[in-house]
Amino acid sequence: MTTPDFPELPAGFRFGAATAAYQIEGAHDQDGRGPSIWDTFSHTPGRTLDGATGDTACDHYHRHPQDVALMRGLGVDSYRFSIAWPRLLPRGTGPANPKGLDFYDRLIDDLPAAGVAPAVTLYHWDLPQTLEDRGGWRVRETAEAFAQYAALAVERYGDRVERWITLNGPYCSAFAGYAEGRHAPGAQKGRGALAAAHHLLVAHGLAVRELRAAGAREVGIALNLDRIHTASALPGDRAALRRAEVLHNEVWTEPLLAGRYPAHEAGTWAGLADGPWRLPGDLELIGAPLDFLGVNFYRPITVAAAPHRTDDLELRTATDIGVRELDPYGTRLTTMGWPVVPEALTELLRALHARYPRLPPVWITENGSAEADAVGPDGRVHDTARTDYLADHLAAVAEAVSAGVDVRGYYVWSLLDNFEWARGYGQRFGLVHVDYDTLTRTPKDSYHWFRALITAHRARTEETTR
Numbered sequence: 196m197t198t199p200d201f202p203e204l205p206a207g208f209r210f211g212a213a214t215a216a217y218q219i220e221g222a223h224d225q226d227g228r229g230p231s232i233w234d235t236f237s238h239t240p241g242r243t244l245d246g247a248t249g250d251t252a253c254d255h256y257h258r259h260p261q262d263v264a265l266m267r268g269l270g271v272d273s274y275r276f277s278i279a280w281p282r283l284l285p286r287g288t289g290p291a292n293p294k295g296l297d298f299y300d301r302l303i304d305d306l307p308a309a310g311v312a313p314a315v316t317l318y319h320w321d322l323p324q325t326l327e328d329r330g331g332w333r334v335r336e337t338a339e340a341f342a343q344y345a346a347l348a349v350e351r352y353g354d355r356v357e358r359w360i361t362l363n364g365p366y367c368s369a370f371a372g373y374a375e376g377r378h379a380p381g382a383q384k385g386r387g388a389l390a391a392a393h394h395l396l397v398a399h400g401l402a403v404r405e406l407r408a409a410g411a412r413e414v415g416i417a418l419n420l421d422r423i424h425t426a427s428a429l430p431g432d433r434a435a436l437r438r439a440e441v442l443h444n445e446v447w448t449e450p451l452l453a454g455r456y457p458a459h460e461a462g463t464w465a466g467l468a469d470g471p472w473r474l475p476g477d478l479e480l481i482g483a484p485l486d487f488l489g490v491n492f493y494r495p496i497t498v499a500a501a502p503h504r505t506d507d508l509e510l511r512t513a514t515d516i517g518v519r520e521l522d523p524y525g526t527r528l529t530t531m532g533w534p535v536v537p538e539a540l541t542e543l544l545r546a547l548h549a550r551y552p553r554l555p556p557v558w559i560t561e562n563g564s565a566e567a568d569a570v571g572p573d574g575r576v577h578d579t580a581r582t583d584y585l586a587d588h589l590a591a592v593a594e595a596v597s598a599g600v601d602v603r604g605y606y607v608w609s610l611l612d613n614f615e616w617a618r619g620y621g622q623r624f625g626l627v628h629v630d631y632d633t634l635t636r637t638p639k640d641s642y643h644w645f646r647a648l649i650t651a652h653r654a655r656t657e658e659t660t661r
């Protein structure tokens with residue numbers, strides 16, 4: 196076995212690990228936490244693999260001291276985690292839950308003591324069920340409730356949090372949640388997805404305003420962005436590529452980074468720009484300057500044209516807009532079935548840099564691979580494929596930096612194996628293996644490699660800056 200070389204990143208570049216509340220915390224009904232849409236969804240038969248739920252997950256709620264110790268051992272600069280909105284506000288709005296507030300206080304206090312700076316995501320998909328019952332992201336009131344929640348969180352934790360991420364991967368909240376139905380709340384009817392997309396952006400804008408007013412240090416958003424290709428030069432496929440780029444990326448990047456809605460292409464996006472949910476001043480609110488853009492990247496996708504209904508404003512899946520995703524071939528696939536193509540990350544970063552003059556510094560807020568890991572007879576997890584994936588993607592980041600993209604840091608997804616949404620516990624993304632029967636944590640070989648990388652980076656950059 197050969198260990199990949201350490202990619203050379205600039206002095207001051209930061210390393211971290213990321214998680215999300217519903218995927219690791221468990222304690223779903225303890226200490227006053229209210230239900231979220233993911234509790235409802237995962238408890239609905241047929242929605243998740245083998246009926247998996249986040250009821251216990253990694254039991255991080257009770258084991259966080261051990262997980263903070265793992266981070267200390269890893270030597271990361273920063274830990275990106277999310278606050279469960281229904282743990283702070285069990286009904287989404289109204290009285291706060293003191294025990295929920297205390298839980299994050301303990302975590303946020305323990306991290307700096309372990310040399311790790313807290314980076315908080317306010318929304319990683321666990322909407323309080325009460326708000327969904329009132330319309331969820333389809334209605335503007337949810338964006339207003341989110342702003343109140345953001346104000347509460349920053350008032351309580353703002354003195355200790357280094358980096359705030361308003362929303363994680365709003366594509367999934369809007370389109371996987373309200374069009375494809377593969378994520379909570381599992382809706383597949385109505386104009387929900389487009390309204391949700393807009394209200395998520397408004398929620399972000401309102402939260403940024405609250406965070407700024409409270410003097411938050413760094414404020415940004417994490418988008419799951421895709422590098423998209425088409426297999427041919429046929430006009431139909433090129434047009435499908437543009438529609439896919441709008442659906443996956445530009446719905447978010449255009450209003451956030453350029454203060455405009457995505458171009459109407461083939462009539463496909465008329466609903467987004469002209470929907471009744473849009474109010475005067477929304478674009479200015481959404482496009483307020485950010486301190487950083489978080490990019491979640493895993494794989495490229497290849498698309499081709501498919502028969503479609505461009506005049507249908509009711510549904511917004513890729514199929515509805517005439518886009519067919521092609522099966523990847525010719526590259527290694529992770530257990531998610533995702534192709535491993537690190538140079539696509541360089542291309543994505545360079546494309547963002549070229550398209551948006553107002554692009555703020557970038558953080559890779561998620562990157563990682565799911566592999567078929569198991570603890571071997573020697574008590575270790577030899578996850579060579581993950582180490583290779585991380586090394587190659589960090590090299591791709593270094594390449595983008597050399598090309599002039601201002602990338603400041605990189606979070607591995609994920610610190611721990613965890614609940615992978617509708618795919619249950621079948622996908623292992625962690626640097627640390629979790630045995631779901633005993634909840635035993637075992638650092639994998641990639642954990643040790645990442646620690647060595649961070650140590651080598653510090654030694655090299657401290658030497659060159661001395």
Ligand code: IFM
Pocket residue numbers: 215218364419491561608615
């Ligand atoms: O586990 C998820 C995470 O919650 C959001 N981004 C993608 C990851 C892997 O699918």
